[in-house]
Amino acid sequence: xxxxxxxxxxxxxxxxxxxxxxxxxxxxxxxxxxxxxxxxxxxxxxxxxxxxxxxxxxxxxxxxxxxxxxxxxxxxxxxxxxxxxxxxxxxxxxxxxxxxxxxxxxxxxxxxxxxxxxxxxxxxxxxxxxxxxxxxxxxxxxxxxxxxxxxxxxxxxxxxxxxxxxxxxxxxxxxxxxxxxxxxxxxxxxxxxxxxxxxxxxxxxxxxxxxxxxxxx
Numbered sequence: 213x214x215x216x217x218x219x220x221x222x223x224x225x226x227x228x229x230x231x232x233x234x235x236x237x238x239x240x241x242x243x244x245x246x247x248x249x250x251x252x253x254x255x256x257x258x259x260x261x262x263x264x265x266x267x268x269x270x271x272x273x274x275x276x277x278x279x280x281x282x283x284x285x286x287x288x289x290x291x292x293x294x295x296x297x298x299x300x301x302x303x304x305x306x307x308x309x310x311x312x313x314x315x316x317x318x319x320x321x322x323x324x325x326x327x328x329x330x331x332x333x334x335x336x337x338x339x340x341x342x343x344x345x346x347x348x349x350x351x352x353x354x355x356x357x358x359x360x361x362x363x364x365x366x367x368x369x370x371x372x373x374x375x376x377x378x379x380x381x382x383x384x385x386x387x388x389x390x391x392x393x394x395x396x397x398x399x400x401x402x403x404x405x406x407x408x409x410x411x412x413x414x415x416x417x418x419x420x421x422x423x424x425x426x427x428x429x
Contacts (some may be wrong), residue, residue, distance in 0.1 A: 226302075231279040233302040237355065244356040245371050248298040251282030259284035264308065280311035297322045330354065337361060 223238035293304040332351020348363030
C-alpha cells in the first residue's frame, strides 16, 4: 500500500504548452511546493515596444516572450535559454536577463542543495516535548512535499507546514536536527558531509524556498 501511494505521488505526465514541453505531476495535489505556474503572456497587441530597452518591434525586430515572467522583449533582451525547473520544463527555455539570473541560481539549488536533501542522512530529532532526541534517517521525498523521518517509526512532515529547521552542533554531535528549536543556537554543521552547503540546503527547503520555519513534528 505504501509503495502504491509513493508511486502516485511520483507519477508524472508530459504536456505541451505555448512555452514548451513540461513534465508535470500526474496529480496536482502531489506537485512540488517549489513549483511555479506558467505566467500569462502579455498579449502581442499590447506590446509595440520591448519592455526592457523600448526598441520598437517591426519586421526585423521580432518580439519574444519570457517564459518565466510572460513579458515581451526583443531578441537582444530575451536571448538566453535557461533551465526552468520550477515550471517543470524539459528543455531550457527563453528568458529575459533578469529572470535568467534567478533561474540560474535556482538551478544551482536544485543541482546541489536539493540533491543533498533528497539523499538524506542520519540525524537526531527531538519530537514534541520528548526529553531525548531519537536517531532517524531524514530525507526529502522525491516530489519534495514531505520530510521523511525513519527511526523507531515512520513519520512524514509536509514541507508546507514546517516553520523552522535548525542544524545544532553545540552540546550535540554534528547533524542534530531540532524539531522545535530547543537547545543551542543554530550553527554550521557537517552532518551531511559538507558544512555550509548543507546548512543552506536546509534553510532553503525549510521555508518553502522562501523563509525559514519551525516544525511542529
